[in-house]
Amino acid sequence: MTLNLREYTRRVKAKAGIIAFVLCMHSFPSWSQQDLSDFDELAGGENQARALQVGDLLTASITQIGFDNTVVTSQTGFSQQLMVKQQGFENKVISAQFGSDIEANILQIGSGNQVYANQVGINLLLDVTQIGTENVAVVNQAGYENAIQIQQYGSGHAVGVTQWGHSQDVVVTQGYLSN
Known part of the structure; x- marks a missing residue:
């Protein structure tokens, strides 16, 4: 054996x-x-970038070029920063941020692009710039000492802003681009 x-x-x-x-x-x-x-992997079209960040002093930077791209982010904590750049058409940013001292900068160039953002906390900043045609920005913000800045250049844009809390600030600029 x-x-x-x-x-x-x-x-x-x-x-x-x-x-x-x-x-x-x-x-x-x-x-x-x-x-x-x-x-x-972020060039072309129909790509998805997802970022989940929990903690302090975190940064997410996402760049997408093409069409029908999607960015989905969730940030929870303190002193966080989100930077999204999208160029093309029918691109989408869905962002949720919870905490304090959080900043989101979103730049979209093209047509039919969309931003959906929710922020809850203290000392939050959302800066959205959209250049092109028929872009949409929908923002919900709750807390205090928060700010929203939306700049849309081109034509056919739509904005929806809702804020709850104290010491809130909103600036929306819409205009045409000229040479």
Whole structure:
């Protein structure tokens, strides 16, 4: 019996060694699938970027170029910053921020772009700039010492702002671009 057991153990070790060797060879980019690190996953269209941040002193920076791209962010904590840049058409930003000393800067260039933002807390700032046509910005803010700045340049834009609390500030600028 002991002889058969040893023989069986050697086969298992040999098979495990072969499997480990094959997996190791497949880990090299030139021998396995294509290396995806060279691709810009946020270029083109229909991409989604999601960021969830919980804590203090955090920053999220997202850039998307193309069409029908979506950014979904949620930030909770203190001293956080969100920067989103989208260029193209039918792009969307959905942002939720909870805490204090949180700043969100969103720039959208193109047509049919949308921003939906909710902020709850103290000393919050939301700055939205939309350049193009038929862009939408909908913002809800609750707390105190908060500010909303929306700049829309072009035509056919829509804005919806709701604020609850004390010491709130809203500035909405809409205009045409000229050379």
